[in-house]
Amino acid sequence: MLLKDKVSVITGGAQGIGRAIAELFHKEGAKVCVCDVDEEKLKEVEKEGMKGYKLDVRKLEEVEKVFNEIVKDFDGIDVLVNNAGITRDNLIIRMSEEEWDLVIDINLKGVFNCSKVASKIMMKKRSGVIINISSIIGQIGNPGQVNYSASKAGVIGITKTLAKELAGRNIRVNAIAPGFIKTRMTDVLPEDVKNRMLENIPLKRFGEPSDVAELVLFLASDKSSYITGQVIRVDGGMVI
Amino acid sequence: MTEQSIEERVKKVICDQLGVESSQVTPDAHFVNDLGADSLDQVELVMAFEEEFGLEISDEEAQKLDTVGKVIEYIKARTGES
C-alpha cells in the first residue's frame, strides 16, 4: 500500500475525478477525508468507509474550521488534493460578472484557502504533499472558458510559488493538467463538440477519472519524492 | 507566573523551532543574523509564540520582534507581567 495511514484531504471528492482519487487512496491505505458541498454524495462516501466533511472551499473560515476538525480526528494532514472545481462557460462578451467571480472563487481562491490552512499544519510536521488539479485549458486556452482558463492558469502559478516557498519544510507541491475526462463536467458538452475533441486526441479515447487518480497517487506517494513544482499532463496526448 | 518562566518559555520555543543551543539564545541575539532564521522560520516562530502564550500577534508587530529580548519584553507587556 502506497499511502498507508496517510491522512489525505480531497476537496470536491464526492464525485467525478475527486471521487476516483478518494477511492484509490482508500484502497492504498490512506485515511481519506472527502470535503465537498454535496451532502447526499458525502453520505455515499461515508458508507464506503471514508470520512466526509461538508465544506465550501470558497470560505477561508470554513476551511480553517474543517481542517482543524480533521487534525483533531486524525492528528495532522499529510496530503491535500485541491480538486474542487466548476465551469460556467460563456464567450467573454456574454460572460456575466457572477460567472467570472464564481469560477475564480471556487477554482482559484479555493486552492489558496485550502493550501494556506494545510501548509500551516504541514509545516509543523515538516512534511506534506499538495496536489492541485489544474487543466490543459489553463495552458492552451479555450474559447468560452475565459474564467475557467484564468483560474486553472492561476492554479499553476500557485503551484510553482508554493513549491518554492515550502520546499524548505519538505512539502512538495505539484499540479496535474487533465485533458478531456469523462465526468458530469464534460457530459454536458454537445456530441459534435465531443467528436471534434476526440479527433485531436492521439490515443483516440476520452480519459477516465481513474487515469487522473493514478497520477495523483504517484505524486502523493514517496515514489515521487524528488518531484516538486511541476505540471504534469494526463490528456491522451492532446497537447504535445 | 514569574519573570523567569516567560523568559524560559520563550527560549524553549526558539530552541525547538530553530534547533539552536540555549546558550546562543541571549537577549540581544538577532533571529536572522545570529540564529540563522530564514523568512519561513520567522513566520513559524511567531506562530509558535502565539500558540505558547495564547495571543495573536499582528504582522506589523511581528516585524519589529527581531531579537530575543524584544520578544520577551513584548510578551511580558502583552500578558501583563513584568
Ligand SMILES: NC(=O)c1ccc[n+]([C@@H]2O[C@H](COP(=O)([O-])OP(=O)(O)OC[C@H]3O[C@@H](n4cnc5c(N)ncnc54)[C@H](O)[C@@H]3O)[C@@H](O)[C@H]2O)c1
Ligand atoms: N472533467 C474534465 O474533463 C476535467 C479536465 C481538466 C480538469 N478538470 C478538473 O478536475 C476537477 C474535478 O472535476 P470533475 O470533472 O470531477 O467535476 P465534477 O463536477 O464531477 O466534480 C466536482 C466536485 O467538486 C464539488 N464542488 C463544487 N463546488 C465546490 C465548492 N465550492 N466546495 C467544495 N466542493 C465543491 C462538487 O460537489 C463535485 O463533487 C475540477 O477542478 C476540474 O476543473 C476536469
